[in-house]
Amino acid sequence: MAGEIPDLEVEARAGTGKGAARTARRNGMVPGVVYGGGADPLPIQIPFNALLKRLKAGRFMSTLQNMKMEGQDDVRVICRNVQRDVVKDLPTHVDFMRLRRTTKINLYIPVEVVGEEVSPGLKKGGVLSMIRPEVELVVTAGDIPDHITIDISELEIGENVSISSVNLPAGAKPTIDRDFVIANISAPSGLKSQDDDAEDDAPEEVEVIGEEKEGDEE
Structure with a gap:
């Protein structure tokens, strides 16, 4: 089995839609969603600087992550999409998929x-x-x-x-x-x-x- 799976600290995001996403960005967060695994989609947000550091390190979309969120059980996820600003090329939204053991x-x-x-x-x-x-x-x-x-x-x-x-x-x-x-x-x-x-x-x-x-x- 894999040894050290990196932790990914996220927060619950209040509300969905463009308004909630803009609020998250103003607060220095990147909005996102976690889907799949037989559960309902979960809106989340990640500190912008923390996400940018992971992206610059490389292979973010092919690295298994242990997602940690207060009040929720840890879940293994993998990034499936990162939306970026067309001018600044900075992350504006991120999607994660929950993984089952057979995935x-x-x-x-x-x-x-x-x-x-x-x-x-x-x-x-x-x-x-x-x-x-x-x-x-x-x-x-x-x-x-x-x-x-x-x-x-x-x-x-x-x-x-x-x-x-x-x-x-x-x-x-x-x-x-x-x-x-x-x-x-x-x-x-x-x-x-x-x-x-x-x-x-x-x-x-x-x-x-x-x-x-x-x-x-x-």
Whole structure:
């Protein structure tokens, strides 16, 4: 199961409609609504600065949130829409969807690496490059993994680990249909430079045309 799910502090919003939304904005709040999960829509509001900070951090719409509101039970939600001012590009309204345990959602799951201490490629001086330190997966809300694991214990220089070689948690699958690389081991920069220099120093082959041999003259 997922470990740390970020809390999202919200407040109940009195009334609905444009008038209530304008009042919320004047008070430094962003109006919103929570819907789905077999319950009635719930009007809410979020402090503008807190929401803007989350949006700037990135992946707000693909991050599971633990919504906390006074007088209500905590509920897991995911953002489904952020309306923005067309001129200032600042949030003016936000929609959240309640999640049931069986709900399928897209989330970025961190990648954990094992086998680094015995990897032959690393022992030879290779460099591990994480192409995707996180992988976007379709997962079930009630069974979200902390991470996925890749094993590089047998990886040589020039080899990689792709998503097809990873044992994904039950019910999870990548959002990308094609096979893609998660990490690879590349040659150290010093070795690459030596190889390049060796190619530069290699003697050029010169074709000799019309060379006469002794004894051929009449």
